[in-house]
Amino acid sequence: MLLKPEFTEIGLTLLSLGVLFFYHFQLYQAGTQQPLDDCRRFDQPCQTRLGAAHY
């Protein structure tokens, strides 16, 4: 083993949590940045609250 098991455990765990966090962060970003096309398509006012109109 090149690395100590403790460091491997911490490194891989943080990497996994980073993958999950990054995905959900960009999903949240997608929910707060609404392209005009979507607003026109649904004939709805563009809202920026997550949950109210999540794009």
Place this chain on the structure above:
Amino acid sequence: MTTAVGLTNHARRAWVQHIIDKKRDILAVQTLRNWVMASTFLASTAILISLGLVASAFRTEITSSATQALNVFGHPSETLWIIKLFALSSLFFYAFFNFTLSIRYYNHASLLINVPQDLEPSSSVDAVALILNHGALHYTLGMRGFYLAIPLGLWLFGPFWMLGGSVLTVFVLYRLDREV
């Protein structure tokens, strides 16, 4: 970019509008009952799993040798094992909390959707749709808790398994979040 959450939020608002305009009260109650049943089942499952995990965390002698055999790259530690179990348990408590909140919102919506707006101004289409979408958001968060149990469950076998589970979960969720 369009997400499934956004599309279904709009669909729910249109559904509320249709139900109120056409006075389809029975359909509303039946549909909301189905949503409440789904949330109830998942909330019950989540609390059972989380309490089971807490119980197993207090019995550290059952730390399976099979999980340690698969833990190639990780650090075999009893303390870490308990931390992993509590993390998984917390995730299911989070799911339970969200499912019970969604039941609360769905019950609230099933009442308000049948209240005439001339008797109660707060039962407008926008207000009912907002309550319904709040319920659906908490349902989504509860389901997300269930999905995230995959990488955290695999963490019990070692961090390399967790990484694999995270990548696989994100791949599946990416497709689910962009299709209805």
